[in-house]
Amino acid sequence: MLLYDERVQLVEYCRRMQADDLTVGTSGNLSVRSGDHVAITPSGAAYEDLTPESICVIDLDGNSVEDGLEPSSEVPMHTSVYKATDAQAVVHTHPLYASTLSAVVDELPAVHYMVALLGGPVRVAPYATFGSPELADNSIKAMEGRFGAILQNHGATTYGDSLAKAYTRSVYLEWVCQMYYQAKLLGQPNILPDEEIARVAEKLTTYGQTVPSSS
Numbered sequence: 001m002l003l004y005d006e007r008v009q010l011v012e013y014c015r016r017m018q019a020d021d022l023t024v025g026t027s028g029n030l031s032v033r034s035g036d037h038v039a040i041t042p043s044g045a046a047y048e049d050l051t052p053e054s055i056c057v058i059d060l061d062g063n064s065v066e067d068g069l070e071p072s073s074e075v076p077m078h079t080s081v082y083k084a085t086d087a088q089a090v091v092h093t094h095p096l097y098a099s100t101l102s103a104v105v106d107e108l109p110a111v112h113y114m115v116a117l118l119g120g121p122v123r124v125a126p127y128a129t130f131g132s133p134e135l136a137d138n139s140i141k142a143m144e145g146r147f148g149a150i151l152q153n154h155g156a157t158t159y160g161d162s163l164a165k166a167y168t169r170s171v172y173l174e175w176v177c178q179m180y181y182q183a184k185l186l187g188q189p190n191i192l193p194d195e196e197i198a199r200v201a202e203k204l205t206t207y208g209q210t211v212p213s214s215s
Helices: 004-019 075-084 096-102 113-118 133-142 163-186 194-204
Strands: 029-034 037-040 056-059 089-093 122-125 148-151 155-160
Touching (some): 004 029, 004 089, 029 075, 029 163, 037 075, 075 089, 075 155, 089 163, 096 163, 113 163, 113 194, 133 148, 155 163
Parallel strands (some): 122 148
Antiparallel strands (some): 029 037, 148 155
């Protein structure tokens, strides 16, 4: 079985995606790249029923390389992200707040410094039918200089150098969307300047625990 470890990861994160309310029903999809192959979730399958054997493997042109279930309808978007960036994992979600804002704004502004995890204010890609090359193209353009994008009247997509990082970015994106939504209910939110987001992005490179080198 190709990409067994990647398949196991995807099953685990699919279950987390449901628990974290990042999707509804069978919507949303995830993938992990390994060399010239990509492990990706199947189309329309219930997440609670997924097994490593359920996960599909495709090449970077979107062709299936193993017999099995039909891969996600968003293959064009996933493969486009891999070709255009250094992504090793892509997470596409349909969370409530990002999806809601996608219908009314052109960009998620820097209402909280954690947008630095996404590279700055998050653009909204123009609407295109799900699974279409047009949606893939619009997503890539909106992601320029960013690690994710909101998709108009649809959802959100993030990427990273690991599935854990891509997923974390999706969680934070939805959280900032919720914060912005709630702040707008109270008034006009304060927006952080670009230089502060750049400063935070730099600080985040050394944030957290460091592992001491062995002597």
